[in-house]
Amino acid sequence: MxxxxxxxxxxxxxxxxxxxxxxxxxxxxxxxxxxxxxxxxxxxxxxxxxxxxxxxxxxxxxxxxxxxxxxxxxxxxxxxxxxxxxxxxxxxxxxxxxxxxxxxxxxxxxxxxxxxxxxxxxxxxxxxxxxxxxxxxxxxxxxxxxxxxxxxxxxxxxxxxxxxxxxxxxxxxxxxxxxxxxxxxxxxxxxxxxxxxxxxxxxxxxxxxxxxxxxxxxxxxxxxxxxxxxxxxxxxxxxxxxxxxxxxxMVDRLGEDHAVAKRLAEKLQAIDPALANPDDIESNIIMVDLSKSGRDAAWFSEALKPRGVWTLPNPTSTMRLVTHRHISQDDADQAAQIFGTLWNEQG
CATH class of the missing domain: 3.40.640.10 (Type I PLP-dependent aspartate aminotransferase-like (Major domain))
Known part of the structure; x- marks a missing residue:
């Protein structure tokens, strides 16, 4: 994996x-x-x-x-x-x-x-x-x-x-x-x-x-x-x-990271509109709102690790995702799919 x-x-x-x-x-x-x-x-x-x-x-x-x-x-x-x-x-x-x-x-x-x-x-x-x-x-x-x-x-x-x-x-x-x-x-x-x-x-x-x-x-x-x-x-x-x-x-390629971030936000919004709004994505950072789940970001971050997705939890119910040149469109799709499975398991 x-x-x-x-x-x-x-x-x-x-x-x-x-x-x-x-x-x-x-x-x-x-x-x-x-x-x-x-x-x-x-x-x-x-x-x-x-x-x-x-x-x-x-x-x-x-x-x-x-x-x-x-x-x-x-x-x-x-x-x-x-x-x-x-x-x-x-x-x-x-x-x-x-x-x-x-x-x-x-x-x-x-x-x-x-x-x-x-x-x-x-x-x-x-x-x-x-x-x-x-x-x-x-x-x-x-x-x-x-x-x-x-x-x-x-x-x-x-x-x-x-x-x-x-x-x-x-x-x-x-x-x-x-x-x-x-x-x-x-x-x-x-x-x-x-x-x-x-x-x-x-x-x-x-x-x-x-x-x-x-x-x-x-x-x-x-x-x-x-x-x-x-x-x-x-x-x-x-x-x-x-x-x-x-x-x-490397400067001119940064827009590629922004496009991947927006795509990932779109995939997360499709899982649950409360998670992310693609219109808020201006660069390569996504703040995922997990408050609807009743669990904090640290729990989700730990649960995603063995599934092959590493994220950065904020102290509350917000999880930060950052795209970069090692994250492709396919990676974004796969990460969203893995997250969606975990999210639906909690529902």
Missing amino acids: SLIDLRSDTVTLPTDAMRQAILDAELGDDGRERDPTARRLEQLSAKMLGKDEGLFVVSGTVSNTVAVMANVREQGTVLAHEKAHLLVAEMGAISTVGSLFYKPVPGANGAMDLGALRAAIQPKLKDGQLPTVLIEVESTHNYAGGRALALDHLAAVRELADEFGIPVHMDGARIFNAAAALGVAAREIAQYVDTVSFCLSKGLSAPIGSVIVGPAETMARAHAIRKMIGGTLRQAGVIAAPGIVALEE
Whole structure:
């Protein structure tokens, strides 16, 4: 029985071209004169997103932490969507490492309500409240089911941030999925924020790494902060080389993953309309609503494992499915059939 792994797009394996790039990579000491392959990756990333400079780091959490710290100049509060990955899934990194505080802002589909965002902004230290030092946005939004923030929403956030002189950082772990969903180049999304972090190791299929891009001055600070937290790399080209392949060869195929996700959602809706709505699928993430069953997502996830389908349960009755290049249309059909059998057994 073949395994259908829908837990995350982080399970993707490097392509043959990536493996060869590792062997062929030109190397140097990135902590001294810089590794030439890592620099190529950083420069390519900056160019693709319309920014001055890039910085290669080992993970998404590191990229968000370094980027946030590089943007701020004083202790204060970071505003982010109430379900932002930065707030709920990064072990409080910006608080522990950066001595910064969080303030969640409500909003539908991963987009902060603009009125609530304005109300949450504290322009300066006053009455015992720390000033707002950064606004963070996320696109696509993980816990909102892979929604891509609309460009007009990002423009409104940018306008509000500029009104108060506050920088904006984007957790763009899947920004290239967002670009595919919106039908625009990634740089059109990135234009509304100061810095962007994105992952190479999700749908782009590189084995490791994330990149931060932004203005030259901010990125110089980011470089110093990376060193401070122990993130300086030596012969970084070994892991940067597949990242170059990822950006050059894997971006344009992400729409295929989105099509598979929509197909899977359609199959689930056919089993029970309460499970999923294909109209909600904008990228490669499906949130399956299991509340009608009376069982939690962890139960379903464990029950599906021996049947050959791996999923990621959320703490309640929602199960996350993520499509990627190892999941074909046939895999989606088979996964839906297996799930349907289990679902009907509970009915």
